[in-house]
Each structure stands twice: as structure tokens, then as C-alpha cells.
Amino acid sequence: MQPRTLPRGRAAILRAVTGCRGRREEQALHCLVCKLGLASDVVLATALLVRYGRRGLLAPAQRLFDEMPRRDAVAFNAMLAALGASGRAADARRLFDRMPGPDRTPASWNTLLTCYCRVGDLASARAVFEASLRAATSSAVSWNAMVDGYCKAGRMDAARELFDRMGSSLRDVVTYNTMMAGYLRRGDPAAAIAMFRRLTQDEGQAPRPTAVTIATVVTACTQVGDFGFGRAVHLSTRQLLGTSTDAVLSNALMDMYFKCGSVDRALEVFSAMPSGAPNLFCWNTVIAGLGRNGRGEDAVRAFRDMVETSNKNNEVRPDSVTFVALLSACSHSGLVREGRELFAEMLPAHGVAPGAEHYGCMVDLLCRAGLLGEAVRLVRTMPVRPNAKVLGCLLLHARSSGDGVTASEWAARRIAELDGRDGAAYGLSNLYASLQRWDHVERHRSGLVTVAAASGKEPGRTSYDPHVR
DNA sequence: TTAGGGTTAG
Numbered sequence: 001m002q003p004r005t006l007p008r009g010r011a012a013i014l015r016a017v018t019g020c021r022g023r024r025e026e027q028a029l030h031c032l033v034c035k036l037g038l039a040s041d042v043v044l045a046t047a048l049l050v051r052y053g054r055r056g057l058l059a060p061a062q063r064l065f066d067e068m069p070r071r072d073a074v075a076f077n078a079m080l081a082a083l084g085a086s087g088r089a090a091d092a093r094r095l096f097d098r099m100p101g102p103d104r105t106p107a108s109w110n111t112l113l114t115c116y117c118r119v120g121d122l123a124s125a126r127a128v129f130e131a132s133l134r135a136a137t138s139s140a141v142s143w144n145a146m147v148d149g150y151c152k153a154g155r156m157d158a159a160r161e162l163f164d165r166m167g168s169s170l171r172d173v174v175t176y177n178t179m180m181a182g183y184l185r186r187g188d189p190a191a192a193i194a195m196f197r198r199l200t201q202d203e204g205q206a207p208r209p210t211a212v213t214i215a216t217v218v219t220a221c222t223q224v225g226d227f228g229f230g231r232a233v234h235l236s237t238r239q240l241l242g243t244s245t246d247a248v249l250s251n252a253l254m255d256m257y258f259k260c261g262s263v264d265r266a267l268e269v270f271s272a273m274p275s276g277a278p279n280l281f282c283w284n285t286v287i288a289g290l291g292r293n294g295r296g297e298d299a300v301r302a303f304r305d306m307v308e309t310s311n312k313n314n315e316v317r318p319d320s321v322t323f324v325a326l327l328s329a330c331s332h333s334g335l336v337r338e339g340r341e342l343f344a345e346m347l348p349a350h351g352v353a354p355g356a357e358h359y360g361c362m363v364d365l366l367c368r369a370g371l372l373g374e375a376v377r378l379v380r381t382m383p384v385r386p387n388a389k390v391l392g393c394l395l396l397h398a399r400s401s402g403d404g405v406t407a408s409e410w411a412a413r414r415i416a417e418l419d420g421r422d423g424a425a426y427g428l429s430n431l432y433a434s435l436q437r438w439d440h441v442e443r444h445r446s447g448l449v450t451v452a453a454a455s456g457k458e459p460g461r462t463s464y465d466p467h468v469r
Numbered sequence: 470t471t472a473g474g475g476t477t478a479g
Binding site for chain 1: 470471472473474475476477478479
């Protein structure tokens with residue numbers, strides 16, 4: 001970095017700090033701020049503090065705060081938030097108590113409230129909430145933070161009680177979104193959909209749904225399998241929100257369309273995104289979605305596309321999830337050679353170390369292709385401990401392959417050695433102990449599969465074309 | 470500076 005070529009003026013640096021991505025840039029900007037003698041600038045120091053705080057890097061955040069020549073309300077609140085992000089609720093409380101009166105803003109109360117929620121201390125959070133009501137510093141944000149605290153703790157009844165107490169004048173779109181997400185998290189997507197209907201059907205002063213609302217309700221539709229309603233929501237909100245530039249919403253829509261077999265509609269959503277907009281989640285959804293729809297070659301093509309894109313702007317790099325999606329896509333489509341190659345290039349080319357789940361995909365891939373011996377060799381040479389899923393997969397294939405008696409006994413012994421507290425291992429041990437019944441189940445299942453295959457529809461064959469854009 | 474959303478084998 002050459003200081004002479006860098007934009008002078010703190011406004012430009014401030015923009016760089018708030019807009020920077022990644023740890024190295026943060027540190028470089030921090031150095032620059034120090035070199036230019038701007039470390040005593042409260043606004044710049046606070047901006048840096050926020051970055052470190054969000055990343056959970058408490059030590060540099062604390063140092064910036066301690067070295068400030070004077071501290072305003074924003075600096076205090078940023079430090080509170082940094083402590084909260086690191087789960088240090090008690091330290092946040094001490095700082096809050098130390099704050100000079102005029103520096104305590106509504107944001108201070110709300111930040112402290114979320115600190116307690118994050119560490120699961122709902123009683124203290126509630127006490128702060130009640131105190132902020134008495135101090136008349138509360139707003140919809142305080143209520144929403146408290147509602148979310150109960151939602152995240154799984155206490156939907158308490159959340160609902162506050163929701164009802166808020167009344168329609170105080171409830172905003174975040175309140176609804178929070179409740180919907182809470183129901184989803186608890187595994188009650190129907191309740192999330194009911195909440196959405198209430199939001200859209202309530203007369204008069206109901207707030208307008210946002211991209212967050214739509215993303216949440218679409219996810220709920222995917223979970224209950226109500227693709228008709230999900231599609232209707234998508235169509236009816238398309239004008240409202242415009243062509244979505246929101247990565248999370250696009251991701252939820254693609255996931256829904258892939259899961260109901262509408263590959264073309266999913267890809268339509270993808271191509272409608274501006275170039276560079278799809279993030280890691282979106283790419284993973286596309287790769288997994290193509291894979292589960294029997295489009296292995298297209299999944300591999302999408303992966304290559306993703307890697308190329310990320311080399312250009314250095315933003316999207318495949319992660320562990322990408323390779324689970326990719327390898328299972330190869331497995332479903334019988335792409336043995338491609339699967340082997342991709343597995344081999346994981347660490348050297350992409351910096352992702354293969355984990356037990358990736359070995360599981362490879363075992364599945366090899367077994368489906370009838371390469372039982374290679375699958376066993378792979379598991380024997382695994383650098384990570386094979387888990388119950390890997391061994392269970394091997395066991396399943398070995399037993400049905402006829403010549404896999406040795407492999408199946410080997411896998412069964414490894415399963416028996418696994419920690420009995422591992423739920424899957426425990427289940428598999430029991431399963432192995434009742435092999436006669438298992439064989440019966442297998443026969444039953446293969447019968448069902450034949451019936452389904454005979455009546456099933458051939459999936460669409462439009463190819464994945466990334467250049468549609 | 471404070472509240473809400475998404476992907477993962479068998």
C-alpha cells in the first residue's frame with residue numbers, strides 16, 4: 001500500500017472501513033489510520049471498533065476503545081455491541097453502568113438487552129426491557145429485540161404474549177418477520193405461514209412485507225411442501241419488490257423451486273440476479289438443487305462457473321457445503337470420474353480439507369457404481385475418523401452387493417467401536433443386531449422404489465446455462 | 470451504535 005496513492009481525507013477512509021470485506025483489509029486500514037495519525041479520531045476509531053467487534057475480535061476492539069481520547073455515545077454503544085458479540089454480558093453491564101448519563105441512548109439499552117438474550121439470560125434481558133419501558137427509552141426495536149430473545153430461546157408462548165401486548169400501532173414488519181422466523185426455527189412452518197397471512201390480510205395499518213418477509217414465508221412453504229402458495233407469493237410480490245436483488249430471497253426461491261422439481265424456474269431466479277450478486281449460499285443451492293434433480297453434469301458446470309467468477313472478484317470461494325452438494329450430485333448422476341477428480345482437488349486447489357461427510361459422499365458414489373473395494377480402501381485410509389453415516393453407507397451397500405460379506409462385517413465392527421452416545425452409531429448397532437428384520441425392510445423398500453420409478457415423471461432436460469444473463 | 474431472513478450426503 002502506497003500512502004501517496006491512497007485517497008486522502010478521512011471521509012474516504014471511513015467509507016473504506018465501513019465497506020471493506022475481510023480481515024486483511026481491516027487490518028491494513030487500521031495500520032493506515034495509525035500511520036496517518038488519525039487514530040485519535042473517534043469516528044474512525046469507532047468504525048474500526050465495529051468491524052473488530054462483529055468479527056468477535058475483542059482485544060483490538062477494546063484497545064481502540066481504551067485509547068480513544070474522548071468517547072461519545074456511539075463509541076460506547078459500539079463497545080457494548082462488541083462485548084455482546086463475544087458473549088460478555090457481564091462486562092457489557094459494567095460498561096453500561098459506567099456510562100455517563102447523557103451518553104446512554106435508547107441504543108445502549110437495546111444493545112444491553114440483546115447481550116443478555118445472546119447468552120441466554122432471558123431474566124436479565126427482561127429486566128433491562130422493563131427498565132427501558134419505565135425510563136421511556138423503549139421503541140419498537142426494544143420490543144422486537146425482546147420478542148426475538150424469546151424466539152431464539154424457543155419460548156414462542158412468551159414471544160407471542162409480547163407480540164399481542166404490542167398492539168397494531170407498535171408492531172412493525174420486523175416484529176412479524178421475527179415471529180415467523182421463530183416459528184420456523186421451532187419447526188412449525190404452518191404457524192409462520194399463518195403469521196404471514198395475518199400480516200397481509202390485516203386491514204389498515206399492517207406494515208408492508210419486505211424481502212425478508214418473503215424469504216421467510218417462502219422457506220416455510222418449502223418446509224411444509226406448499227409449493228402452490230410459495231409460487232403465488234413469489235408472483236404476487238414480484239412487482240412489489242421488483243426483480244429481486246436480494247441474495248437471501250433469491251436463495252429461498254431457488255431452494256423452493258429446486259425442491260419441487262421446477263429446475264427451470266429456479267434457474268430463472270438465478271439468471272435474474274445481477275452478475276456478481278450470487279453469494280456462496282446461492283451457488284451452493286444451485287449445485288445442490290441441480291444434483292438432487294439428477295443434473296450432475298450441470299452441477300459440475302455450475303461449480304466451475306462459480307470458481308471462475310470467484311477468481312475474478314475474489315469473493316465467492318467453495319466451502320465444505322459446496323463439496324457435499326457437488327459430490328452428492330456426482331453420486332446421483334453416476335459421475336465417478338468427475339467425483340474422484342473433484343474430491344482430489346478439494347484441498348490442493350480450493351483449500352477445503354475433506355471431512356467425514358465428504359468421505360461419506362465418496363463412499364456413496366463408489367458403492368453406487370459397484371466399486372465396493374475402492375470404497376472400503378478409501379474408508380480404511382481416511383485421515384479423519386469415519387462416522388456412523390460413512391460406515392452405515394458402506395454397511396448398507398456391502399450387504400446388498402452379495403460379495404460384500406467381509407466389508408460388511410468390517411464396517412459393522414467399526415460401528416460397534418464408535419461412541420455409544422452417537423445417536424446414529426447406536427441406531428446402526430441395533431440395526432446390525434437385527435439383520436433379519438433389516439433384510440425384510442430392504443426388500444420392502446426396493447419394491448416401493450420399483451413402483452415409484454414406473455409411475456415417475458422424467459425430469460426436465462433444459463441444460464444449466466450460466467450465460468443466459 | 471440498537472431488532473428480522475438463506476445452502477449440506479445416506
